[in-house]
Amino acid sequence: MSQKILNSLQRIIAKYIGSPERTNLDSVSIDSRSLQNGPQTVFFALVGVHSDAHLYIKDLIANGVQNFVVTHIPDDCKEKANFYVVENTLTALQQFASNYRSLFEFPIIGLTGSNGKTIVKEWLNFLLSPDYNVIRSPKSYNSQIGVPLSVIAINEKHNLGIFEAGISTRSEMDKLEQIIKPTIGILTNIGTAHDEGFASTEEKIIEKLKLFEHAEVLIYHKNKSIDALINPEINSFSWSFNDKSASVFVSKKSVLDKTVLNIEFGKNHFEIKIPFQDEASVENAISCLMVLLYFEYDAATIQNRMELLYPVEMRLKVKNGINNCSIIDDSYSSDFQSLKIALDFLESQKQYKKKTVILSDIFQSGLATEALYAKVSELIISNKIDRVIGIGETISVFENEFDNCVTFKNTAAFVADFENMDFGNETILIKGARSFQFEEIVYLLEEKTHETVLEINLNAISYNLNFFKSKLKPKVKIMVMVKAFGYGNGGLEIAKLLEYHKVDYLGVAFADEGISLKNGGIQVPIMVLNPENTSFSAIIQHQLEPEIYCLKGLYAFLKIAKQKNLEYFPIHIKLDTGMHRLGFEENTIDELIAALKGNTTIQIKSILSHMATSDDLEHMDFAHAQIALFEKLSSKLMSELQINPLRHILNTSGISNFPDSQYDMVRLGIGLYGVSNDAEEQKQLENVGSLKSVISQIRAIGPGESVGYGRRFVAEKPTKIATIPIGYADGISRGWGNGLGFVMIKGTKAYIVGSICMDMLMVDVTGIECKEGDSILIFGENPTVSFIAEKLNTIPYEILTSVSQRVKRVFYR
Template sequence: MSLKIQHIIPEIHARFSGNPDTEIDTVSIDSRSLQNNSQTLFFALAGLNNDAHQYIPDLIAKGVQNFVVNHIPKDLESKANFLLVENTLQALQDFASYYRKSFHFPIIGITGSNGKTIVKEWLNFLLSPDYNIIRSPKSYNSQVGVPLSVISINEKHNLGIFEAGISTVREMEKLEKIIQPTIGILTNIGSAHDEGFQNLEEKISEKLRLFEHSEVLIYQKNTLVDSLIDATTKTFSWSFNDKNANVFITQKQLSEKTQLSISYDTISFNAIIPFQDKASIENAISCLMALLYLGYLPEIIQERMQLLYSVEMRLKVKNGINNTAIVDDSYSSDYQSLKIALDFLEQQKQYKKKTIILSDIIQSGLPTDELYKKVSELVTSNKIDRVIGVGEEIGTYSNSFKNIITYKNTDDLISDFKNLNFENETILIKGARIFQFEKITSLLEEKTHETVLEINLNAISHNLNFFKSKLKPQTKLMVMVKAFGYGSGGFEIAKLLEYHKADYLGVAFADEGIALKSAGITLPIMVLNPENTSFSAIIEHNLEPEIYSIKGLRAFLKIAEQKNLEQFPVHIKLDTGMHRLGFQEDDLDELIATLKNTPSIKVKSILSHMATSDDLTHHEFAKSQIALFEKLSARLMQELSINPIRHILNTSGISNYPEAQYDMVRLGIGLYGVSNDPSETKYLENVGTLKSIISQIRTIQSGESVGYGRRFMASKETKIATIPIGYADGIPRSWGNQLGYVMIKNQKASIVGSVCMDMLMVDVSTIDCLEGDPVIIFGEDPNVTYIAEKLGTIPYEILTGISHRVKRVFYRE
């Protein structure tokens, strides 16, 4: 990309201030990206609770000179180039639409409820021998993701594959103008985002808007869809049961594969795909239909379809050997996804030293010299300490990189693995699939048992933004990461919150805060339950203690004075009815007298905790707590002549008592996708999925028993699967004996007998499963709220009970 600002101004309907002859070569919406530079055009997007305009001064200081804004920040007009528009998101979309019109090759546009990303990645694989393809990186299919994807087109590409996702009406028409697809594919229509539409008909109609100007629409023939397709739209349909479809298909299951028999015009042939599940079969057929439409011969289709593979769509963070953290993106190596992975590496780095293991870059669309020059610039801008290159191409351009070692292939690297001395570093593994970098990941990954808790960082970001949207613009946000991030992992969650510019983190005890500070977290951290013996360590690590008693206050003051501190931040806890910790009204005279004339400390905030914010039957009690907090905190502020941050609301309070936001709120369990309000839960996303595998399957006969105490007795021949997870991993023993269940192959498998320390057993008599198959312990179904209700407890107990011996894997879609 090389564009002059003077050509962009009319396309995004901007008023301009600055030098219109300036050229830009990249676009950014993320002020935190290390890839921003003097030729970046930065779009200052403004949301309900995050306005990028506030970061413009910092960006100018870092050398960025070109901004699309809806207002020019004070005193900055002469310091950069500004394109002033009414709506910066609309301007980004208009820019992408303008840029798209510069290219005239075929574009495949994909939408649907499920399968968009899989179909896109498989089409890229199937068509890449014949085309130079630009495609959406990861699942960039939103109102922001689509324009960013399209802006990545360059002159060497000759085919585009872009996916489009919508959550409500009037969104697709905007994406259609940006993608301008020539070939359309409608994938499976499911229940995702149903809440944004009045009914299924409206949802399908909105999705079909993507294809209003396409030359053809590829889809599975369906009476409802047929009734909603515009009569002028040319279609290319397929079906398992309707012979009026353009392509009629039958299927036959083979050993772990499926044979598709295709009848199209006068052509009939078979194709084998390496999957048997319904979703994969439908997605594979969507790809096969595209190949047919593009005129591929049956023998080419047969050859390539049998090579389809499971697509890993997630960037994962894993614990590695020798105090390393691994960012695993080992199945993808193209230029656009490299930029995303490097930003993610910076966001999630656990160690200051950063290493990238990088294969040859596939399908950049750029001449090789230009490509590796750009890759080198990316690596430099992201301050990568060490590059390990794998492949003939990257080896040829090793002179473009500082501190690089190269290998011809993956096996050569593995042979030299011991000499690479991986320790105390964060490692990005980024390789094209043909390089089989999963072998490297396996060597680097810390070995633990096969049960993992997968943490969806996208879901955490979504939930965070959901609660932010409930806040007034000036309200600060403290996020609780105590109890190892409610069982999800403390540092990784804290790092993400730091990336999202939370105002405060909250922990229960000093050692939790010390661990975060030692790992490099810079956000202020409040310690809610500090013990007097931990005050020295709190001061040493720049933590901020909650003070809840006169005894504790005097103890802290004594140490603060010994250390000659000045204005060290503390947080005063008031007891307004919880009766757990805090100063009561009778304590205020002594508290005020003690706090006066104490220059060693500063009251940073005054807080209290609500006992019934989640239970509206105690509405009057909650209101009385708020009123008492107002009274007591106002007195402290007046008599001490201070203006601290005040906060009383927790997660439920944010939703139920918005009038009491004060200066800050504290978000806890809501961040992890749990709400006490069912109507609110549907807007939150599941964060944690606890997974394991089937260790062994056996068949027992009628009268035989399972587990300790013979608490399950088979009444007929029964197939039993053993799962390597038990109460030592955090599964309540009471969840056994046919009360609880796990999910295998999307089917419920009842837990039989008692949950053991390291194992549990389930009935899989009606499930076609094998040893090694994955098992969902909890996630979407069953979710932790359901489990808690059945066990007569709360979701907090389920989440925080997951043992540290269960490996946490963090990922981003």
């Protein structure tokens, strides 16, 4: 593989600057934060709208990386490593992947469509893996970056590939086709996803069909709109429920909780059962069936395997565990590529210093068993895992490859010994192939809470952070506010992610919030914005940095600092420029200067103020007056004290509305969580939190019957009522009841009837197909927190921060 990487690298259009090229290269990276980077890594320094990986090359060299693909060599890195200088590093990555793909000749299945790509890929892997050594896209790696990274994972032992291709606008698929070069194409369902990137649905289909220009066959659901756009030279293999001219004709019927498909394929007629009834799953299953037919599997094999299809979990989830543990649930797959991704995720989300991995046998690596587990051992070592629990016949043989490792032959043996296992104050990655049923382990380790959860999309947080970073001038630092339990989303987990993204500061309101983050292992500097004098000793003990906003507080802190013989302890000076909440006013500046001049117990790390109207353009004059006063007072402090601290006045709205006043740092708050008061900007942010629950009970009531306390709702006709286990103790405003608010059930609004109770609310589900146990959405994409806030005449902050901490947070990527 190392020679193939070097050969592919040498074929990109680049100027090589360095020592003679090395042959022992075995991995490609684009993530400077990964602990897996090392001497055998080729690092592509990608440059995006939001980031530039060239900034981290110096650190990577210090960590042993010696080979880089760059657009330029940073001045402080010249002659310290080997560089392939290119015009565009993303284009170079795609060229490299295309070169690498051309070195292998075996069937490649390429999938595209609006929906179902990942499901079909995972099911095909399940259906075909008994007979093939499959390489497939990990997770949903189907983008302009994800596809090359997926293809680069091919090795000599693989004999079948399954890769997704996702596009969001024109002129993207040509590049992906050159990388994947599929021999077999599958077009999944065409829906509304990414419609905004195309002039019409027809244009979107034409663009997606470009993936199959050189394929031997195209598998698709036959319909006239697609038929009209397919290149007639492509061999098509179609299916239909109603068009007998299709290659395969399918009829279906529901039996209990399954769907029976009757298949007519030439002279072959047979039935198969699949364990799903929803339309999307049936279509996805038929796409898989078509591949089995194309590969000429016999009816009996198809029947046996299709009946074993299962729901696919596509997300890495972070959950609270027993004994103060954090659980990362990736319990449905175990292959080498996804293990690398999961370990990177573990590093970004580790809440505790101790890291444990529970790992099943690894399948479909394409490597000899000894070589595979040697590589797995290297991964575990590079990611500094403290303990490994191996489960499976094969991993048990290689127990000695791992330090501090215990193994079990199967999951049942682990469960039987669970009471003797010591779990506590650690982050645990649970990574297992589906056949090992690791959901049993997740259940044992997961903290038991009720079925209402706030799901936090960590990808969305990363996206929103980068969105606002892209608005900053070069060298402007960023502080991110994680006060109020991360605006209700979960402080420590989000702080871990922000630390992984190398933000400069975290901001909390009170000392106990900062102490909690420090105890959780956070190393990023933390500013306490509203410290009480009584908390100063604790702030010093835990190396937090207090905001000082009045003379009384300053004198109190200086007294304690002197008693503790501190030198240059970091503090932050808050100026009041018109908010009139906290801060030194102009008439106190001289006394402030006198108290600080020559004082060596403290060091002023920053001077800040807070804008009152940064989100309201009608008050521009007031905002500019605040900025002018801040400039005047901060400049006076810096001149008189002969200091050069960071200065910052802008919050989320200020970042967008006052770009010329970014100073040295900005403070990002509600924007990180996907909320903006600007309608156009809101469209560019991603939703972070989705509050979900389930239907506990459904009942029918007649005319004249009432629901809830005080009989606030009385039915006028036969009505179906569903009870949801969430109420005002969980953070749902009572004002959202009585027909004003609603929840979403299967994409349909179900209005809240009667008064919201402490632990429950009731909704009208008349005419909605639903059953007890079905999931419901309280807020997220629809309704948004901004929509609810507007209806309740409040602000999104209140909706988010009201979600009780008794509601379980589930973090996923």
